[in-house]
Amino acid sequence: MKTTRILLTILAAAALTACNRPVKPRFEQLTLDTLLNHPLGTCQVEYRFASIANADKSEALRIIEQSNTNYFFHLEDFEGPAEKGMEESLAQLAKELRIGDPDYASVHDMEYDTSTESEGYVIDSLLCYSIYRSDYMGGAHSNYSTEYHLYSIASGFEYTAGDFFGEEKMEALGQLIRQKLYEKYNVSDDEGLSEQGFFPGTFFVTDNFKITPDGAVFIYNPYEIACYATGAVKVEISRKELEAL
Template identity: 25%
Template sequence: MKRILWSFMLVLLCMACADDKKENEENLEKELAFSTKTIEKRLDDCEPEKGECTFISLIFPVAENQGKVSENINREIENFLVNTIDYQDDITSEKPEQLAENFLKNYQETALKFPDYELPWEVTINGKVAYKTEKLISIKFNSDIFTGGAHGYRSTRYLNFKAENGKLLKAEDLFTSEFKDFVEKDFRIKQEIPQDENINSTGLFFEDDEFHLPLNIGITEETVILHYNAYEIAPYSAGNFILSYSRNEIKEFLKLKNDEPKA
């Protein structure tokens, strides 16, 4: 009888181990992951490295394995690409492939309308996952765009997501309200703007003469980066304004606690 009982218990143990293994494998398969997608289009098969070439190159991460979460993240990435390249208000649903095709088409229409127009257009956007934990995902994009004019435009953009649902996070989701005052004081010191004077008194152009955090906030394991691109708060000639803080330095203002990457 004991031998039968032990045999039965052994079978149950094996079945439990098999179920645990299957569950772990399923969880591993469903874990949010990212692949990299590349879309490159060139007008008349020209070669960008040789110059005088109208082309577009998009390299960006694609979220996978998490259904609605992945859909939310990918939709925001696509919106970023559209808003960065195509400034028409009525464009809201272009996919990256169509966006690239339309970029070349728009150039051809411009060249046809102005026969003497010879300047090639160029777009290079390179995006990658800069930081990923169970709570937070930060994606960084570097963009170089030229579509005529005196010079091109180079920018850096960060998109931060709540890993649980793919929601795009804003500054107020990441920091307490006191963080803005902390940064403004530091910004004024570094830019030599008296604390009791208008934030734009030295030639900056913050909207409504009020300091605000940048749209672009990068997050890594150890650092928080605040990045104002050219044109955002000052003339193009002033370039970028970048503030960087260690997490430990501003930990009292962080809303996301215990946000460490997996070992």
């Protein structure tokens, strides 16, 4: 009888743990390939949105899916499914390109393009979501960027660097990132970074980071801390280095 009671207690505890375990996201890709005609020419649009197919299984996943929809499609205060977000994004792009505007005539024949794709993965109780953008809308060169978003799959909360690593560690983390840049670009000080195209006076600890099994990766997009020619700046910090902060 005693053994039975113990077994029932263990089973009850296991059931409670299972009930409280956060739901892991299951991704499916929502895609779009379309060509928009506008007064200046054409614009090729490509979307590859990693949607959380089981977002209805938990409030946390619903919150995350809504946040990702707004980030991916460059929407503000939008509430609705990703499919509607895609439609809203295309409508905004058409407005920017002045499609259908009879008063906007041009003899130009420009070929524009915009491409956005995303992916997500779970590590422990965290969801790391990445968005990659590339577009050409005229000018001397194309533009590109990478966005990282880190969430708790238990609550849907999105972490900043200060939230995740601790505000009290931000100064030390900034110094570590700066030292990593010195090593990566084979310089010894800020003057050396300046010669490499950096703007040391504008340096900051970015919230644009992701967590990996080996540590963390911080990324600075073109123009954030360096000129366009320097490209995207990626800084990898090991788990051991983070623990030592």
